[in-house]
Amino acid sequence: MLHTLGYTTTGELLADFPLEEIHTQDFKWFWVDFDQPTEEEKLLLTLFFRFHPLAVEDCLNRLQRPKLDYYDDFSFFVFHSICNDDMEAEELDLFLGTNFVVTFHLQHLREMQDARERIMRNPEKFEYGPKLVAYQIVDQVVDEYFPILYKIEDQLNEIEESLSPSTVHLSMDYVFDVRSDLLRLRRTIYPMRDLLYRILNSERLGLNTHEQIYFGDIYDHLLRLSEMVDSSRELTADIRDSQLSINSNQMNRIMMILTIISSIFIPLTFIAGVYGMNFSNMPELQWKYGYFIVMGLMLLIFVGMLLWFRHKGWLRIFKS
Amino acid sequence: MLHTLGYTTTGELLADFPLEEIHTQDFKWFWVDFDQPTEEEKLLLTLFFRFHPLAVEDCLNRLQRPKLDYYDDFSFFVFHSICNDDMEAEELDLFLGTNFVVTFHLQHLREMQDARERIMRNPEKFEYGPKLVAYQIVDQVVDEYFPILYKIEDQLNEIEESLSPSTVHLSMDYVFDVRSDLLRLRRTIYPMRDLLYRILNSERLGLNTHEQIYFGDIYDHLLRLSEMVDSSRELTADIRDSQLSINSNQMNRIMMILTIISSIFIPLTFIAGVYGMNFSNMPELQWKYGYFIVMGLMLLIFVGMLLWFRHKGWLRIFKS
Amino acid sequence: MLHTLGYTTTGELLADFPLEEIHTQDFKWFWVDFDQPTEEEKLLLTLFFRFHPLAVEDCLNRLQRPKLDYYDDFSFFVFHSICNDDMEAEELDLFLGTNFVVTFHLQHLREMQDARERIMRNPEKFEYGPKLVAYQIVDQVVDEYFPILYKIEDQLNEIEESLSPSTVHLSMDYVFDVRSDLLRLRRTIYPMRDLLYRILNSERLGLNTHEQIYFGDIYDHLLRLSEMVDSSRELTADIRDSQLSINSNQMNRIMMILTIISSIFIPLTFIAGVYGMNFSNMPELQWKYGYFIVMGLMLLIFVGMLLWFRHKGWLRIFKS
Amino acid sequence: MLHTLGYTTTGELLADFPLEEIHTQDFKWFWVDFDQPTEEEKLLLTLFFRFHPLAVEDCLNRLQRPKLDYYDDFSFFVFHSICNDDMEAEELDLFLGTNFVVTFHLQHLREMQDARERIMRNPEKFEYGPKLVAYQIVDQVVDEYFPILYKIEDQLNEIEESLSPSTVHLSMDYVFDVRSDLLRLRRTIYPMRDLLYRILNSERLGLNTHEQIYFGDIYDHLLRLSEMVDSSRELTADIRDSQLSINSNQMNRIMMILTIISSIFIPLTFIAGVYGMNFSNMPELQWKYGYFIVMGLMLLIFVGMLLWFRHKGWLRIFKS
Amino acid sequence: MLHTLGYTTTGELLADFPLEEIHTQDFKWFWVDFDQPTEEEKLLLTLFFRFHPLAVEDCLNRLQRPKLDYYDDFSFFVFHSICNDDMEAEELDLFLGTNFVVTFHLQHLREMQDARERIMRNPEKFEYGPKLVAYQIVDQVVDEYFPILYKIEDQLNEIEESLSPSTVHLSMDYVFDVRSDLLRLRRTIYPMRDLLYRILNSERLGLNTHEQIYFGDIYDHLLRLSEMVDSSRELTADIRDSQLSINSNQMNRIMMILTIISSIFIPLTFIAGVYGMNFSNMPELQWKYGYFIVMGLMLLIFVGMLLWFRHKGWLRIFKS
Numbered sequence A, B, C, D, E: 001m002l003h004t005l006g007y008t009t010t011g012e013l014l015a016d017f018p019l020e021e022i023h024t025q026d027f028k029w030f031w032v033d034f035d036q037p038t039e040e041e042k043l044l045l046t047l048f049f050r051f052h053p054l055a056v057e058d059c060l061n062r063l064q065r066p067k068l069d070y071y072d073d074f075s076f077f078v079f080h081s082i083c084n085d086d087m088e089a090e091e092l093d094l095f096l097g098t099n100f101v102v103t104f105h106l107q108h109l110r111e112m113q114d115a116r117e118r119i120m121r122n123p124e125k126f127e128y129g130p131k132l133v134a135y136q137i138v139d140q141v142v143d144e145y146f147p148i149l150y151k152i153e154d155q156l157n158e159i160e161e162s163l164s165p166s167t168v169h170l171s172m173d174y175v176f177d178v179r180s181d182l183l184r185l186r187r188t189i190y191p192m193r194d195l196l197y198r199i200l201n202s203e204r205l206g207l208n209t210h211e212q213i214y215f216g217d218i219y220d221h222l223l224r225l226s227e228m229v230d231s232s233r234e235l236t237a238d239i240r241d242s243q244l245s246i247n248s249n250q251m252n253r254i255m256m257i258l259t260i261i262s263s264i265f266i267p268l269t270f271i272a273g274v275y276g277m278n279f280s281n282m283p284e285l286q287w288k289y290g291y292f293i294v295m296g297l298m299l300l301i302f303v304g305m306l307l308w309f310r311h312k313g314w315l316r317i318f319k320s
Ligand SMILES: [Mg+2]
Pocket: A054, A057, A058, B217
């Protein structure tokens, strides 16, 4: 469906008027929002607004990256809104003319509703024209990125604090999932940041100081977001390396235990095996103290091995 | 063979006319496509068109990287078409003059056929000159990159979702293959992107606003493609690290099992071995409850060891 | 609470005067410091100073990154002070006008007190205006970063010198903690460095040569700090890799010991087991020298195995 | 020895004339090649040509990096020729004046001979002056880099195709050798590329369009070479990681086999050991079916363990 | 102590004259070297030369990074001299005025002595002024970096050539030490390189062509040094990875030996254990050929296992 909003030259804010009034009313600016448009509504881009075919093609195709294209009578933007649940980017296309904003999105975006309400609460703030309306829309979209990244940062910090040998394999899988989420977020946030930079420095758009302060505020947010993505990815890499190192440490300890026990008892078992042989002529077997001598010998070997392992510092592993 | 296409000053589109008509007809622009040229046809570059020897050399040699060279009376481009099957880059050489496009490729390229058909369907779109013809050719070539990268992205996402200890070694080899494919794709896509950037900003070529919108559309696609290559390579690195970490985890579990079983039964076996010795004088053997005492002792050791391993948290590995 | 400091046109330095005197007194410059302001005091930003709402919003929100925004009648800075104990960044907001500095911080910052005292000791040094006052504040804030990084560098060097197989697992956890601290520090120091660079080259601020020398001194410090952060992170990576390599070496040695002992005694134990079988018809058992022959055979195997392991160079591990 | 070549104002090409004729003959340009010069010949740089001492010092010292220095009456270049056998860089120093080229190299370079022959075959192509002579020399030098890199790329691709657990340790050493060769090549190719870029954009050298096309062709080659070095090094890194991952997989399989066999037979051996004890009072030993009961028990344990390992999916390793 | 050197307008070179003569003599330039200055001598910076307090502060503080600050009547440089023994950077501060050079260093630097001697040998080379004196000093300082890096490169190449399983753990520790030395060197060489770049391009310093050639020569050296540091660090990373891979290979071989021997003899030992049981009713024991049948069975198992391991390709490890 289509939502309309307009600010007349007489300083009135009209909402949800029929599209045709655009030609009859005297608007300082108007905003038409294509919200999950039907096939017929999509045709209006070409038939009613007469936008350039390449821009219309970019609207209808999915998965454009954030960008800015200048056409003769309007500028065309692609922004990305990030869905909180699955971190998928939703495309938001925006046409900005001298006195209009047209937005187009195949999914319903709550941010559009929020922007509309903000404008209706302070219409006088937006009297200067459509660029501030565009600002309000983009600001709303970018503000939605923060809770997503805050949540990731909190979880990573939590994991990092609690890393220990016994929990290491639990967090592993989660960390790799977060890494791929961050990769996906980066594919939205980096181009959005570069796009805002272009907007701020665009001669064609010609923002005045007032507008630059507002769009600069969004750019600022995107700078911070891109740094958050980068340092979160580095943190996941550190956690992963930390896990590998905990694993490798634990492996050493496991193998030490196996080696100590095997090294002590395998030779002793061999000795017992020797005197378990059934040869008819084995003199030691008949000695009166043969058994006790052999047991003493085994004890000596046992103690000697223990001392050797203690000398190597391995016995510590039985303590902690 | 050679394909010709020309747009006369009278607004007519001629196809497959003999090469000589170029001098007799009055063309706004013409396009000559050297499609798998024979040795005689190759000579035409020098003899008929009189192109600069360095440009002709670049045509005849294989494995040029995408580039743009300015010569006095034409610009010379090397583009890469990527073959869907083996991801090998095929060279497409393009000479752009004020009123002509000459393309040269040693392999048959389906994209040339497609571009020709597109032009024949809307000849009036191309009346302004050869630059839009060149656009149509390059656009066709670059559009072919997308399905290749989409396929890789889909497969990587699938692998990433399904990573588990039991499948880890199956995907390993595939991941390394994808990495080297991405390396190969990058060697085409990065220079193509830089080339389109040069084309967009070239004063020598002097694109008008209309043409800039069109070539900007291709540049845009190449930007996205290069980001897709980069993040896919990062994703393969993540998958590989994930696999190493799964492997290392599993190794720990394997060694824990071995260590638990060996640590319990090797000492017990030793004790059994001791009482299997055949010394004539072994007092315990004659005790009435000797056997039961030793069995009780063994049970104590068994239970003690189990408790110690449970205390260390190792027994969990027998559960899942 | 609020701290005030002012330099009158008559060359007098006034401290802790009531806010209203700003309008009555003739100040060359004055500095108002909002130190842990109450809710009422926060309102003064808007009601008394009439700062732009976006700047006030940035004051009241936490977790802004260091930045510089130009407004019509003042410049707005966000700086970060780093807390020595937990390496958390505290935000310090600064409004710089032609004749005033206003600072705002929700935590008490010792550096503000220090800056105030420095100014009161040499008031004549600051007669030229508020930019040098701002310099004094920022210099104080950045100077506090050094002891934190020096401490980290010292500890890393100490660890690096003392790395050995027996201490390797102790330092591991510490190294990963330092890495995440450095990540946090970097998020302050990089943007601070970029901010000082902008300040130095800002035409809007228009620093004179004298002021440029002073602010250049801070930029210089931040350059060094960012290099210290970078090389410390590289050093932690080296230590971590060094630890992994020590671990992997030690694992090899552990497994060699286990393999040598098992490879020697397991076959010997098998032979003893064979002659411990109770078959009624085992000719060797009745041989007069059967026992001695078997013992000799075992000795041969024992020596042979030892020679083979010595040939492989494995016996060295028993030495060190 | 010295090789001379000169193009007279009358359009004649003279070769191997004595050095003194430079002053008597009327040359459009001349080229003097110091080929493995003797100590006396080296002095000619200073005494005969009167080159600046810093430039002469750079000639006589080895191991200069590729570079370009402007002096008052000539430009001084250092190029690197790569020896096909050991990939060592040989220095080639080149002085370019308005009407002369002087080259200096302590090793004999086959490329100098080739360049001389090329010039003698088409002298008219070089009539414009010494810059094209310099082009011919550098082109010859850079063309020699390609076969070296093609060979490395071919071998890496071969290794990558054939990686398998049984060959993994054979290729390991080779891969590390290739990595250090690539490091060495990069130290030549990167600075050569940057040098050619400087040459192309040098106002001092003032190349005309014709010369720019020629030097641009070399720059183009060096761009491709530097990309080949980079992607080859990435490929070696991938191969190395692939090998580590194959190793780690194989280790898991080895340990699984050991663990399965030990876990099954060590407990069984313990049971056999128990009934091999020689206590006089062991009731089970006298039971009529004691032996069969114990054997059945062992069979149960054996089958139980096998089922448990199959449940864990470990038995697959015995298949492939 | 202080060393003085001066070139009078009459073309005379004076050495070790008292500081006061600076005001009485007519010097084209003079150089005062503060060599391990006493506390009183340090005061001269402020009292005699009246340098800016920030510059004097930078002199007296240690651990400044290489830099260049412009003050009204002089330029202030911090250079680093690297001590050959411990690779610690020593600070060298240099004030450059229109007719003077003042150097300041808390340690004795042999390079200062060398520079002084060079100047005294060719005083006429330095008649143009203090910039060439500064050149001579910095050139001397940077020349000292080379032997340090050459030594590191030689040792790394040696290690790389000789890597083998038996020496792998010896070189490990050395490689990590070299890595941290290179990190330290880089902290000197990178900022020195950037500083020389600034010097070369500084409008304030205004080097003439002659001086640019000389300072360009130093910049050139620093470029090469920074590349040497970078590729040496990459080489150490390669050596480290190579060692990890050798270790991992060797681990596989160790475990294969253990697994082969255990897998063969543990089951055989079990069988022997079974027939060592003392049940009164064990029919096989009474069979005439029971012993020989069991021995044959064991032989079958032994050979079967060997064949299976040969089939898996594991027996190769016993060869080399
Ligand atoms: Mg498009």
